[in-house]
Amino acid sequence: MAQTPQQRAANAKFARREEAKMGKPVSTTKRATDQKAPISKGWIVVLAFVLCGGLIFELLRLFF
Template sequence: MAQTPQQRAANARFAKREEAKMGKPVEARKRKEDFKSPISRGWIIVLAFVLCGGLIFELLKLFF
């Protein structure tokens, strides 16, 4: 049995609602950008110095 114009319109409305529930297709999704650290590079250097600085100073004292 063929669809009537009313059935075709109702099916189109239903399909549109269901598609909105499912979300966007993979191609339409926004691609994630490269990972960005929450801590800046300068702070990482400062933290590394604080954590390893004592060892560096002890090695310098040992040789000089």
């Protein structure tokens, strides 16, 4: 059975949508330029100290 123009348009629309889901080849994608971290380095240090500082102090207390 032959496709009607409406079916052909719907199939083309579906094909474009599915192709967009698959992504693009590496050569056609643009490289990201200098992405900025969502959190500053200072806050990362504070967070690391909060998470690991207690363990460090506890180990120091046990050995000294």
